[in-house]
Amino acid sequence: xxxxxxxxxxxxxxxxxxxxxxxxxxxxxxxxxxxxxxxxxxxxxxxxxxxxxxxxxxxxxxxxxxxxxxxxxxxxxxxxxxxxxxxxxxxxxxxxxxxxxxxxxxxxxxxxxxxxxxxxxxxxxxxxxxxxxxxxxxxxxxxxxxxxxxxxxxxxxxxxxxxxxxxxxxxxxxxxxxxxxxxxxxxxxxxxxxxxxxxxxxxxxxxxxxxxxxxxxxxxxxxxxxxxxxxxxxxxxxxxxxxxxxxxxxxxxxxxxxxxxxxxxxxxxxxxxxxxxxxxxxxxxxxxxxxxxxxxxxxxxxxxxxxxxxxxxxxxxxxxxxxxxxxxxxxxxxxxxx
Numbered sequence: 001x002x003x004x005x006x007x008x009x010x011x012x013x014x015x016x017x018x019x020x021x022x023x024x025x026x027x028x029x030x031x032x033x034x035x036x037x038x039x040x041x042x043x044x045x046x047x048x049x050x051x052x053x054x055x056x057x058x059x060x061x062x063x064x065x066x067x068x069x070x071x072x073x074x075x076x077x078x079x080x081x082x083x084x085x086x087x088x089x090x091x092x093x094x095x096x097x098x099x100x101x102x103x104x105x106x107x108x109x110x111x112x113x114x115x116x117x118x119x120x121x122x123x124x125x126x127x128x129x130x131x132x133x134x135x136x137x138x139x140x141x142x143x144x145x146x147x148x149x150x151x152x153x154x155x156x157x158x159x160x161x162x163x164x165x166x167x168x169x170x171x172x173x174x175x176x177x178x179x180x181x182x183x184x185x186x187x188x189x190x191x192x193x194x195x196x197x198x199x200x201x202x203x204x205x206x207x208x209x210x211x212x213x214x215x216x217x218x219x220x221x222x223x224x225x226x227x228x229x230x231x232x233x234x235x236x237x238x239x240x241x242x243x244x245x246x247x248x249x250x251x252x253x254x255x256x257x258x259x260x261x262x263x264x265x266x267x268x269x270x271x272x273x274x275x276x277x278x279x280x281x282x283x284x285x286x287x288x289x290x291x292x293x294x295x296x297x298x299x300x301x302x303x304x305x306x307x308x309x310x311x312x313x314x315x316x317x318x319x320x321x322x323x324x325x326x327x328x329x330x331x332x333x334x335x336x337x338x
Contacts (some may be wrong), residue, residue, distance in 0.1 A: 024181040032172060035115065035144035037127055039136055044178040045108025051097060051124060052113020053078075054318035055140055059111060060085060061319055062174055062182050069105040072097035073117065075313045076273045079320070094275075099125040103133055109176065112139045113316075115149045138176065140169040142317030146230075154251035157230025160238070163194060166317055190322050197325040201240035201332050209337055210243040211267040212260055215252055215315060217280035220289055223254040224280070232317050233269070236325055240332065242267065257295045266337065268301045269328065273312035283309055306335050 030041040049070045050056040056071045057079055065085040070092040078086040092101045096117060102110060102124065110130055112118040118125055118137055127137045143149070145168070146159030167187045174183025213227035227233035228248040237244045245263035246255055268290065272283040279285055290296050290307065301307060308331040314324030 024184070026175050026178040026180060028178075030175060032138075032176075034172070035119075035139045035141065037137075037139075039138065041136070041176055045136075045176065047105070047107050048109045048111055049092070049102050049105050049107040050111045050113075051102065051117045052111075052140070053313055054113040054142075054316060054320075055111035056086075057082065057319055058140075058170055058173060061186055062170070062177070062179060064173075064177055064179070065089065067108075067177070069107055070097075070102070072102075073113065075275050075316070076311060096124055099129065103130075103135065107135060110135055110137045111173065112137055113318075114143050115139055116155075119149060138173065140317065141165045141172070142169060142232075156249050157228065157234075157251060158249075159230070161231050161235045161317060163190075163235070163321060166319065166321065167191070170319075186319075190319060193322045194325060197322070197329040198239050201329040204241070204332055204337060206241040206332070206337055208243065209241065209266040209332075210245050210263070211237050211269055212245050212263070212265040213237075213269045213271075213310075213315060214286060215271045215312065216273075216278050218278055220279050220285060223256045224260075225252045226255050226260070227251075227315065228253050231315075232321055232324075233315050236321070236328060239325065240329055242332075257293065261295050261299050264299055265301055267306045267308060267332070267335070268299070269308045269310050271312035271315055272309050275312070 028042055032039045047067050047069045048059060050059065050068060050072065052073045053075055056068065059065065059068055060082040065082070068089050070090045072091065072093040073096065074094050110118065115122065117123060118127060118130070118139065120126060130137045142161065142165040145165040146161065147155050147157050149155040170187055171183045174180050213233040215225045215227070217224040226246050227244065228246055228250045229244050230249055231251045234244050245260065245265045246253065270283055270286045273281055275281050290302050296302060308328060310324055310327055311320055314320035
């Protein structure tokens with residue numbers, strides 16, 4: 001488990017490498033502690049398989065698409081700039097891949113988004129099972145830093161999600177693959193966009209504005225999955241000056257519409273995705289429900305059209321968090337809130 005000081009130190013080291021290009025090369029053997037697991041790399045992996053869209057898109061953004069031999073666990077279409085690249089990469093599964101299908105690709109690394117998939121009780125496999133066949137695994141720190149994954153599939157946040165954990169994952173993957181300068185450049189770009197979006201929202205000087213993030217619902221007429229007070233959406237709300245009306249340490253608790261309606265959020269954010277596990281995965285079904293349900297339709301946000309449609313994957317810890325911040329900040333500016 002990384003501490004805040006260790007996260008800062010590692011990211012600081014990557015900035016030093018950027019300032020001194022002659023040193024921007026990984027020194028092997030590389031020793032890392034990743035989500036409680038000690039890793040040693042004698043050289044850069046020659047290939048990778050990803051279990052989780054966030055891990056896939058980070059590798060693509062780092063220019064490592066040619067090393068990805070297979071992907072899995074998709075919520076939505078790949079980022080447009082990677083569409084052609086992604087079309088040439090084998091998709092092992094839209095959802096959970098089998099352990100055998102991952103191992104069959106003989107990857108030099110398995111990059112993982114969630115411990116739920118590859119972790120102590122991983123539904124794909126444990127990290128030890130991969131280690132037993134000589135395949136190292138790397139889990140994005142965003143899923144373990146300040147988070148307890150022993151309670152349910154979504155886990156519970158013990159500290160507010162921070163983009164520092166996302167940037168740490170970018171920096172360490174760049175280190176592993178011996179391209180630290182690419183990691184520095186990507187982090188610098190993401191940080192600049194993050195700062196600009198936050199500044200735009202803060203300039204609105206919002207007074208007691210609130211929000212709820214609706215991801216999906218197992219059935220349209222039952223309690224929805226909404227963002228708790230510790231995950232990526234909670235970070236976005238806090239960063240942009242919004243109060244989360246949901247008071248829960250769970251990542252995605254189920255909360256009744258009666259409770260949400262009583263809190264009367266200023267803004268409702270709904271997820272758009274291509275996944276169709278549940279009827280409410282369809283954003284049009286969500287919008288129809290909000291306008292026609294006798295309880296939800298009475299909220300001020302619905303009556304006044306203060307509904308923001310956000311990329312579902314932008315609600316998970318991922319590089320899409322930056323674009324989500326930008327979309328939300330633009331929407332707040334357009335609502336005329338003060």
